[in-house]
Amino acid sequence: MNDNQRQNGHSGSPDAASWFVQLQRRPDDSGLRCAFEAWLAADPSHAAQWAQVSGTWEHLGDLKDEPEILAAREALRAELAQAQRRPKMRWAAGIAAIAVAGAAALGIGSWRQAQPKTASSTSPPAMAEVIATYRTPVGGQQAVTLEDGSRITLSTASEVRLTEWGARRAFTVVQGEVFFEVAKNPQRPFVVSAAGRSVTALGTAFDVRVDPGQWSVSLIEGKIRVATRGTSIDLTPGRELTQIGDQPWTIENRDVARLATWREGHLMFDNRPLGSIVQEMNRYSTRKVQIADPALAAKPLSGRFKSGDVTGFVETLEAYGMARGVETSSTTIELRPLSGE
Known part of the structure; x- marks a missing residue:
């Protein structure tokens, strides 16, 4: 879309x-x-x-x-x-x-x-600042193949800006999640900025995500360098760097096969709290799931779910006896424990 x-x-x-x-x-x-x-x-x-x-x-x-x-x-x-x-x-x-x-x-x-009513005072900034902008709505996905053969894929509610296309190939991820597949060219570094940090790659594939107060980068293949405020680190495949606010970043191992399954329209979870899974599922849908019960939100769950299909997600939870869904509005489903209202 x-x-x-x-x-x-x-x-x-x-x-x-x-x-x-x-x-x-x-x-x-x-x-x-x-x-x-x-x-x-x-x-x-x-x-x-x-x-x-x-x-x-x-x-x-x-x-x-x-x-x-x-x-x-x-x-x-x-x-x-x-x-x-x-x-x-x-x-x-x-x-x-x-x-x-x-x-x-x-x-x-x-x-x-x-034309915009205030075109004379709100014209686009110079090409050096923004050459092109790509964005997707909630539940949308967009793939763009660039002139050099590189490819970028935007996930739900995402925005990325092309800011340089010459000696450097430079992008800025404003929000959401973007998967980069970079055509190798040592003479033209490929640099992605996100939340004030930079990711530099040659020929590689990596995923950058920017959420309010948090950002992360996951490496699928190749090698990337993450830099901020005079500090840098090289990531190897299967590693994910996460930073919350200005706290020190953390690096963890990730299953490469699961890092970008959203591109195939699915989300995979391994022993994640239900509340965390609901939060992720909600990113892909205008219809939201809510959990009022803290004990239910803390229950661990593993599974593979279709992104954007919150109705199917809730039906699966009901089928496995984990929770029941109650429609509280046309755009909201509340998950409740099976025992009691």
């Missing part, structure tokens, strides 16, 4: 208008072109957005002598000239202004309505 839709400027995600300006200014930049193609392929709606923006620009040529278009083009020239002196200027405002001016003459109100 995809949710990689165009974001308004303040989110840092470049939209079609922003891409148009960047490509007009740097037509020979192969890295920029690859990043644009990745954005274009990430969601079917992006092609339609691009067609609207680029098509609008082409039609503006027919109106080149209109006063509104002349004024808008002159403003764009001035803005691009400023960019030569200030590389960190914001890009979308120029193309948004000229395209909206053209929309009034061409009668394409639907394109105009799609």
Whole structure:
């Protein structure tokens, strides 16, 4: 399921208008072109957005002598000239202004309505800050294959930003969980930032997760280096590093086969407290499970469950005589002990 839709400027995600300006200014930049193609392929709606923006620009040529278009083009020239002196200027405002001016003459109100109401003040930041943003909704999953053959897979309610695509390949995990499969290229380090820490890899596969107040990285294969505040450590396959807040990080052995089963649509647990399992299952569903009884929440459980299927999860617990589910609302199921209300 995809949710990689165009974001308004303040989110840092470049939209079609922003891409148009960047490509007009740097037509020979192969890295920029690859990043644009990745954005274009990430969601079917992006092609339609691009067609609207680029098509609008082409039609503006027919109106080149209109006063509104002349004024808008002159403003764009001035803005691009400023960019030569200030590389960190914001890009979308120029193309948004000229395209909206053209929309009034061409009668394409639907394109105009799609623009953010505050485009002039909330345009996307410079390409060096955010090149592309990928995100998924609750229960969603998205896989993106990059120009170099690397692949990133986003789990439920996740967001990752591409921040560099040149001498370095750099991403930032904002929230959620992302699985990285890195194409080896010693000349182009692959760096992932998460919760203020960095993970550097060459050819490897690893999983990064960012939760409120906690983050972790699990290595499936290859080798990675985790660094923060002058301290670094190398991880080997089957090891997971976890850090809660600013506490010292901990490293534990993990079953490699289970580290990323979420990519197959399943979650596996081995002797985990039921409360912890419920918390994990809830990440994948808008329908939530609750446990009010502390003794029930502490009961250990092992099993394999379909991610997002909280109804099936509760039915399994009932079938094994572990608990019973009571619907307390249209979006909530409460687990209760079998003995008593």
